Amino acid sequence: MTIINKLSEFKADWIDVALLKVAVFAATLLVAKYWVLLLSLDWYWYVVVWIIAAVKPFKTFIRWMIKSPV
Numbered sequence: 835m836t837i838i839n840k841l842s843e844f845k846a847d848w849i850d851v852a853l854l855k856v857a858v859f860a861a862t863l864l865v866a867k868y869w870v871l872l873l874s875l876d877w878y879w880y881v882v883v884w885i886i887a888a889v890k891p892f893k894t895f896i897r898w899m900i901k902s903p904v
Contacts, residue, residue, distance in 0.1 A: 846854075866872050
């Protein structure tokens, strides 16, 4: 079994997901602290990145909502 197959079968619990979010948030703050250019961008660049990053999870959520029974 390859590592890709093992990763596709992995099920994280809510604590793992929450800790991953905290870790990503902390790493982002670290990058922002030491890379001043990142914080000097205009506000709309952050909105563009946010929208691009949110498209796939939003589509997945909508598909799940359509498939799940009421």
